[in-house]
Amino acid sequence: MLARWMVLLLLMTGTNLPAQEYFKTQYAGVWQRHLDYSKAVAEAMPEANYDFRPAEGAMSFQEQFLHIVDNISMLTALLTGSRQEFYQKSAATGFKKDEVLRVLSHANAHVLDLIHHATDSLLNEEITFRGVPMSKQNIFYLLRDHQAHHRAQCLVYLRMKGVAAPGYVGW
Template sequence: MRFLIVFILLFASSLFVGAQNNDSLFIASALTKLENSKEYTLKVADLMPEHQYGFRPTKEEMSFGEQLLHICSNLGWLSSSYLSTGNNPVSKKDSNLQNKDSIRKVVVETYDYAIAVLTGFSATNLSDTVKFFAGPMSKLQIINLLSDHQTHHRGQLLVYLRLCGLTPPKYVGW
């Protein structure tokens, strides 16, 4: 009986340690993905000529520059509101930027902020639930949303590049 109790305790503790290792692996993977996303987004931003930052395929769509700022606004908002207690590095005044260099600066600052937040994020908090406008979400879901949102809007930017006769950079996302 004693052997059985020891076995169960060891087995249960190995599951707990395994789950912690998986959580830490998820954070490390998400961090690498975010770092690569920063570099790829900057390549996309750099490829578009400044005079095309106002390009929009239809009047209903955001311009190229607005798409970049939207990515940053969301990245900063999710990171500051749900993954940390910091302040969103993207301000309301940034939404009016038109200049390529100014927008690029916001991209760098926002990604650097989100990377710092994720670097300091404890894997033990992944299952914490937060109040989100669409309903309760875990912080793990917020990290996944952070990634999905960037990918969605950066995909639109790739189409914008093609419509302007430019070949997007080779994809890297992991």
């Protein structure tokens, strides 16, 4: 009986197995819903309004999504050791809506592929990002949080232009 309690106590302390189990069984689905929602928001804005910015100095609707892609490029480099560029920045000023959707989909698919192939050793690897020690698993959560932040700004842009926003998708 004492041995069972010792094993239970060991499992409850000093392990991140529940977090890894969640990541392996749930996070790909979470990311898929997340990227589908971002795509729906990007698709909702008419192409004529892709240059809309609510104030001087604010990013345009298009720039918000390209910023998301740039962040994916930067953060996934922390995971893989090499930076993948999803578009040429010098060509981005003339991007049409379908080109923005293409690079956004490509970048989000790259993250989904990394999620599917993440090993325990990768997820547990400790790094320091902007002075904060964390595991590489946390980078995946940071990717989602950053995109949600800028997607929310785009939802406001839609409403400012009188465009119906897609219904909320979470979890």
